[in-house]
Amino acid sequence: xxNPWTRRRFLAMASAGTLTAVARPASAQxxxxxxxxxxxxxxxxxxxxxxxxxxxxxxxNLYDTLTRWDAALKLGPGLxxxxxxxxxTTWEVTLRAGVKFHDGTPLTAEDVKAVYDRxxxxxxxxxxxxxxxxxxxxxxxxxxxxxxxxxxxPLIPVRMAQMGxxxxxxxxxxxxxARELARKPVGSGAYRFVEWLKDDRMVMDVxxxxxxxNGKPPSVERVIWKPIPDDFARLSALQRGEVDVITNVPPxxxxxxxxxxxxxxxxVAFAMNSTQPPxxxxxxxxxxxxxxxxxxxxxxxxxxxxxxxxxxxxxTDFGYNPALQAYPYEPERAKKLLAEAGFAGGVDVTLYAxxxxxxxxxxxxEAIADMWSKVGxxxxxxxxxxxxxxxxxxxxxxxxxxxxxxxxxxxxLDADGSLWRLLHPNGFNGKYWIGSxxxxxxxxxxxxxxxxxxxxxxxxxxxxxxxxxxxxxxWLEMFQEVVxxxxxxxxxxxxxxxxxxIAAEMTVAR
Amino acid sequence: MSKASAVPLETALxxxxxxxxxxxxxxxxxxxxxxPVALAIVAALAAPWLAPASPTSGELAARLxxxxxxAAALAGRPLGTDLLGRDVLSRLIxxxxxxxxxxxxxxxxxAAVGSLVGLVSGYxxxxxxxxxxxxxxxxxxFPFVLLAIAVIAVAGxxxxxxxxxxxxxxxxxxxRIVRGLVLSLRERDYVQAALALGAGTRRVMFRxxxxxxxxxxxxxxxFDVGRIIILESTLSFLGLGVQPPTPSWGSDLRDAxxxxxxxxxxxxxxxxxxxxVVLGLNLMGDALRDLLDPRTRRETR
Numbered sequence: 117x118x119n120p121w122t123r124r125r126f127l128a129m130a131s132a133g134t135l136t137a138v139a140r141p142a143s144a145q146x147x148x149x150x151x152x153x154x155x156x157x158x159x160x161x162x163x164x165x166x167x168x169x170x171x172x173x174x175x176x177n178l179y180d181t182l183t184r185w186d187a188a189l190k191l192g193p194g195l196x197x198x199x200x201x202x203x204x205t206t207w208e209v210t211l212r213a214g215v216k217f218h219d220g221t222p223l224t225a226e227d228v229k230a231v232y233d234r235x236x237x238x239x240x241x242x243x244x245x246x247x248x249x250x251x252x253x254x255x256x257x258x259x260x261x262x263x264x265x266x267x268x269x270p271l272i273p274v275r276m277a278q279m280g281x282x283x284x285x286x287x288x289x290x291x292x293x294a295r296e297l298a299r300k301p302v303g304s305g306a307y308r309f310v311e312w313l314k315d316d317r318m319v320m321d322v323x324x325x326x327x328x329x330n331g332k333p334p335s336v337e338r339v340i341w342k343p344i345p346d347d348f349a350r351l352s353a354l355q356r357g358e359v360d361v362i363t364n365v366p367p368x369x370x371x372x373x374x375x376x377x378x379x380x381x382x383x384v385a386f387a388m389n390s391t392q393p394p395x396x397x398x399x400x401x402x403x404x405x406x407x408x409x410x411x412x413x414x415x416x417x418x419x420x421x422x423x424x425x426x427x428x429x430x431x432t433d434f435g436y437n438p439a440l441q442a443y444p445y446e447p448e449r450a451k452k453l454l455a456e457a458g459f460a461g462g463v464d465v466t467l468y469a470x471x472x473x474x475x476x477x478x479x480x481x482e483a484i485a486d487m488w489s490k491v492g493x494x495x496x497x498x499x500x501x502x503x504x505x506x507x508x509x510x511x512x513x514x515x516x517x518x519x520x521x522x523x524x525x526x527x528x529l530d531a532d533g534s535l536w537r538l539l540h541p542n543g544f545n546g547k548y549w550i551g552s553x554x555x556x557x558x559x560x561x562x563x564x565x566x567x568x569x570x571x572x573x574x575x576x577x578x579x580x581x582x583x584x585x586x587x588x589x590x591w592l593e594m595f596q597e598v599v600x601x602x603x604x605x606x607x608x609x610x611x612x613x614x615x616x617x618i619a620a621e622m623t624v625a626r
Numbered sequence: 627m628s629k630a631s632a633v634p635l636e637t638a639l640x641x642x643x644x645x646x647x648x649x650x651x652x653x654x655x656x657x658x659x660x661x662p663v664a665l666a667i668v669a670a671l672a673a674p675w676l677a678p679a680s681p682t683s684g685e686l687a688a689r690l691x692x693x694x695x696x697a698a699a700l701a702g703r704p705l706g707t708d709l710l711g712r713d714v715l716s717r718l719i720x721x722x723x724x725x726x727x728x729x730x731x732x733x734x735x736x737a738a739v740g741s742l743v744g745l746v747s748g749y750x751x752x753x754x755x756x757x758x759x760x761x762x763x764x765x766x767x768f769p770f771v772l773l774a775i776a777v778i779a780v781a782g783x784x785x786x787x788x789x790x791x792x793x794x795x796x797x798x799x800x801x802r803i804v805r806g807l808v809l810s811l812r813e814r815d816y817v818q819a820a821l822a823l824g825a826g827t828r829r830v831m832f833r834x835x836x837x838x839x840x841x842x843x844x845x846x847x848x849f850d851v852g853r854i855i856i857l858e859s860t861l862s863f864l865g866l867g868v869q870p871p872t873p874s875w876g877s878d879l880r881d882a883x884x885x886x887x888x889x890x891x892x893x894x895x896x897x898x899x900x901x902x903v904v905l906g907l908n909l910m911g912d913a914l915r916d917l918l919d920p921r922t923r924r925e926t927r
Contacts, residue, residue, distance in 0.1 A: 368885075368888070409686070412686045412687060413686065415687075416686040416687055416689055416711075417686065417689075471865055478870065478881070479709050479710060479881075481870070482710055482870045482871055483686055483710055485870075485871060486682065486683050486684060486710065486871065489682075489683065490683075496869070497869060497870040497871065498782075498783070498869060499865055499869075499870075501779070501865075504779065
């Protein structure tokens with residue numbers, strides 16, 4: 117193993133010495149670049165074909181959406197400069213004038229319509245579900261269009277920023293066009309595509325005409341994506357200075373590199389089958405929480421990277437209820453609750469997880485089982501192959517005393533996209549909790565919120581719904597995850613809670 | 627055989643050493659490797675009294691503490707703590723129980739079934755033999771780990787399932803060897819004589835053939851126990867073996883693998899345990915073979 121410092125010192129000495137005169141003019145011409153390493157390469161460059169989080173990071177640099185989330189997760193204008201609802205089922209959207217695609221053609225309302233039509237059409241893309249509330253898109257002029265929804269949908273401005281909402285020229289919205297787009301993307305984003313060697317590297321150069329620079333010169337002139345699957349290899353590449361930014365850093369290994377972190381929109385929870393005993397009793401479900409020292413788990417197993425939570429909604433999402441705190445660790449109270457529920461002799465449950473759901477998942481399950489054993493909750497731990505887990509989720513056959521790890525994240529940054537996506541009667545957990553059935557308070561609150569345009573009213577509905585989750589605990593609620601990046605000294609950026617890596621938000625030292 | 631060629635010619639040609647001397651020599655070869663095996667058996671039997679702490683319960687805050695001779699060690703945790711703050715020594719002791727239990731039972735089932743099948747196949751010959759031989763060939767052609775994954779995926783991972791899966795992997799070896807031996811033994815005069823005197827099939831199989839090949843089965847089984855400990859570790863390593871929090875050497879090794887750089891003791895001790903016990907069993911198998919079957923020893927020279 118060579119010592120990285122030796123080479124770095126040598127370079128430092130060389131540049132400080134007589135070579136300076138020669139080196140300077142060359143470096144002045146050289147572009148500033150950032151090399152980013154994720155565990156996997158892009159699976160496609162067609163935004164209609166995947167919502168996989170690592171690949172979406174390529175999309176957000178190449179393409180624009182009508183609206184977009186800024187670094188503080190505030191929704192702002194993107195290709196659309198204004199949007200307004202008539203209060204019912206139509207939204208009028210005004211597009212930014214003078215925007216050009218990377219190939220020089222102008223971006224018009226026709227392009228937006230073509231992309232949205234493709235997303236709405238069944239079977240053409242994998243993002244159809246997010247566009248399902250849209251009835252049609254009508255072009256009013258080259259810079260304005262109308263979106264008609266099937267029912268009043270307050271989330272249309274948010275949906276315009278979601279996955280699949282990236283705009284490309286209309287000619288790519290056909291089957292043949294999409295195949296071309298998947299290899300050689302044309303967008304209007306801050307960076308334009310240069311070359312892609314699958315599983316080796318992808319190069320993107322800055323688009324100086326991008327509307328979003330707002331007169332400021334871009335700091336990063338070239339972005340190179342270099343996938344490295346192995347965690348250890350990726351960490352070493354950063355240590356050696358071969359890459360500038362790495363994703364998916366395991367918390368226990370954080371100390372060996374320079375990191376930046378931010379609370380993520382993703383949470384860790386466990387779905388449970390609360391339709392049959394013993395978990396059908398609310399007191400038993402509460403006892404599970406009181407018997408679990410979540411603070412110690414986060415501190416010791418996840419190096420403090422995580423925020424214990426309650427109410428089912430991440431603090432980044434609309435519908436988060438700041439009044440709700442995770443249950444404290446009170447084993448005596450747990451024992452009492454079990455006894456009151458008629459289970460003084462303890463209960464038997466099984467903790468399930470797909471291997472690789474999150475870092476340290478097996479240890480997490482074992483730690484919980486160990487803590488529970490101290491109050492008489494006998495938990496078996498069963499780690500499953502991901503395929504077995506997917507089958508359990510798709511077939512909806514969580515066993516009677518089963519507790520399965522899930523990882524909810526709302527791409528709408530709204531409780532509708534996580535809590536109601538999963539607990540809805542058609543969602544994975546809908547079947548397992550009486551409260552999510554029609555006629556029940558939680559069900560009715562969530563359905564009402566879905567079609568309520570008034571933000572304040574929606575918020576009130578969500579506050580009551582999250583209080584019900586906090587009290588009823590249809591999920592075993594754990595913590596909100598933390599996004600961890602490893603970063604070299606030459607790059608700085610503010611990490612985003614939604615896992616997006618946006619080069620236009622980075623600055624790099626020359 | 628480099629060992630054989632190193633022996634001076636006179637010695638090699640000399641008549642075999644007197645039986646007593648040879649037995650003495652073999653005895654050392656048998657008892658020395660038996661020490662780690664005996665230790666493991668004692669640990670397995672007396673685990674509740676020997677283990678200083680609970681093998682399944684730990685303190686998260688005391689996770690990854692080093693062994694006693696290092697600075698940050700924790701009192702009462704002589705070999706340090708694991709990823710969840712459990713005592714490594716206690717898990718090692720209890721792990722011996724689980725690992726040996728599985729290996730011994732799987733070997734016993736495999737040896738019993740395999741020997742019986744081999745006995746039947748070699749005794750009846752003809753069509754029965756052809757069918758059984760084909761079955762054995764099919765089983766041998768099938769990758770064992772793939773088979774294990776399939777069975778465990780359907781039946782779910784548990785210790786009884788694991789024992790059955792490992793027995794499936796073990797019976798073939800016994801069946802093949804026993805069949806071969808029985809094929810030749812059946813032609814021996816004493817067997818033919820018994821048959822001529824009207825002895826029944828069962829009597830010939832279990833009174834005349836089985837005792838003659840029992841020593842081979844014992845030797846084979848000794849090797850098998852070692853092999854199965856390794857196989858069980860492999861399956862546990864793939865997450866198909868013993869399920870947490872039950873300690874087993876293989877699953878502990880797997881869990882610790884990712885932490886080797888930060889906490890070497892978590893992976894090293896289960897690894898050493900597997901190594902010396904399996905080595906001990908293999909050397910014992912060698913010695914037993916020499917002791918029970920002096921002919922093989924001379925023939926291999």
